[in-house]
Amino acid sequence: MLKIKLHQSTPNPLQINLECNSGELHALVGPSGSGKTSVLRTIAGLNTAQFGSVVCNDETWFEADETQGVLRNLPAAERCCGFLFQQYALFPHLKAIDNVAIPLQNSGLSSEARKKIAVNWLDRMGIGDLVDRMPHQLSGGQQQRVALARALAREPKILLLDEPFSAIDAPTRQGLYRTLADLRKDLNIPIILVTHDLREADLLADRITVIDQGISLQTAPPQVLFQRPRNSRVAALVGISNIYQGVFNAGNLSWHGCEQTFSVADKGKIPPDSKVAWVIPQKGLSVHDTATAASVQAIVTRISSLGQIAVIQLQIQNSENVIEWEASAAEVKRLRMEVGSLMHIELDSAQIHIMPLRPINDPRRFIGQTQ
Template identity: 50%
Template sequence: MLKVNIHRQKDFPINIQFACDLGELHVLVGPSGSGKTTALRSLAGLSDVSGLIQCQDQVWLDTTQKICVPTEKRSVGFLFQQYALFPHLTVLENVCIPLIARQVSSSDEGHRWLKRLRIADLANRYPHEISGGQQQRVALARALARDPKLLLLDEPFSAVDAPTRQNLYEALSELRQAVSLPIILVTHDLNEAIRLGDKITVIDNGVSLQTSAPQQLLDKPRNARVAELVGSPNLFRGIFESGVLSWGQAGLKLFVKDKGKIKKPTDVAWVIPSHSIEVINSDQDTHSYKNNLIDCEVIRVRQLGQIAVIYWQVKGCDDQIVWQASSNELKRLGITIGAHKKIYLDPDQIHIMPINPELIK
């Protein structure tokens, strides 16, 4: 397991904590300049930080014990965003560089990694003679040839086109089944993080705000800032007290599963996942719903292939609810611009959060 608890006060202050099990792919995600790459470089010993970094049975950093293992003695495979291949060396020679330091039979082991990454036929070519996706695989093979205890990936898919990116996703998936080590991936692409990550840590302004499984992160962000960073489309404000959420100027009442943590009327942020929003087809269907039915009007429909994004104006407040549905579902429910419908919000899925004053004024 990898355990990370690092901080720094000067220059760019950081306070980042997370853990990553063997065989797990852990994604660090956040806006540009948030501290993701600084965290990655800290693991490799390339950034000056304090705290604790422990990888499997080795302590690489423990400032309380005055331990700081230098970069060259940390067993780390690092895949840089720009690959950093040596242009004057062949593909095989690039992969064999770390093998020489390990005093391993470099040619045989290098070929083994090229075969594993499905690029054995490129062994005698030079970097400028192969595509960006192929260069990426060479760089990954070189990183793994070190037999590292930790693999670091710094936005490795940002410089390739969509088809190549898809192929690299598949290569990474296959690789995870063959090697059992912690993998830390940095990306600014939330969709990529959700697709690849077992766990995601959201970083903002040098601080780790939340670590969760992808679906939990989307459905239950820790606070309003996290909800904004992960692009929660239905992020609102209200007053919460004893299981009742008052929403909008008209004071719409929504019932929420009460965890008993808020004892008095409190200004809160709240979200609800799109999959927990139900459009009621007719007035007759409303009889089975006692609470959380709200009147809405369709004000915009944005078609995205077979999926449509519908914007509902909520009666009684200025907020709009965003909901996704298939084209067939739109036809079945008779959803067109100007249509009036009742929407049901699942009380078990409404998630109450503290307000970050910098986000919601």
């Protein structure tokens, strides 16, 4: 298990608390510059936090507190991390087999034993026939497989992946996803993945931590995170488009700027007459070409076709609220939908998720800084 508590206020705010079990893949997501890669580098010993701790399998790699400073800081070479970089970082003058064998240089093994291990890992990556290729003779996907083999060659205690699939075409990426899924079963080590691709995180991760300006805002399994974000900032960062405001009072939710109200289950955590933010997922929306007892009228303001999927924006009549709805091209055709069409939208109140309305736009408030 990997346990991380990282804190600092300067030069860049950082407040990260997370755990990753053996055999688990934990994804870090957030906007560019949010601190995701800094977390990986601090785990690996390439950066140093002001205080906190990094503990792997009950071995303390880093420990520091506010009063005594750094108490322990294991050098990067002694932390036994497998680190896979976005741009592969292969040595251009070395063959694939020699690139993979590099981490074993100080292992005490003979040259023959090191090469045997390297060949074994290249075989596991499905490129055992490319051992003598130079990096420039390999495709992007093949180079990344060599880099992954190198990261695993010395049997690391954890694997750190820094946007490893972002520079690879979609078919190659799918193949690497399968390779990583197969490896997880055998490795049984914590894996931390930094990615900007929410679909990738949803597909691969057991848990996701959302990071903004160095602060971890929420950690949850993907299905929980995308359906029940902690606040509207998290909702925005994970790509939820239908975010609104209202007032919640004992099970009754109003919709700011709209006459519609909803009956929403009250778990007793929100005081009466509280201003709230709320979201509704795509599965909570249905659009019709005729009115129903629970529908509201809306005008189609935009239709963006993405192959067989269309993203439609509809503005609620007599309101500034806009709903984004995703549908198949066939469904759009069936409804005879076009810009300017009058539609009727039903919102399933059972799918509505309510969040406290807080000043969350600047997460640095957690560590005593203001914008």
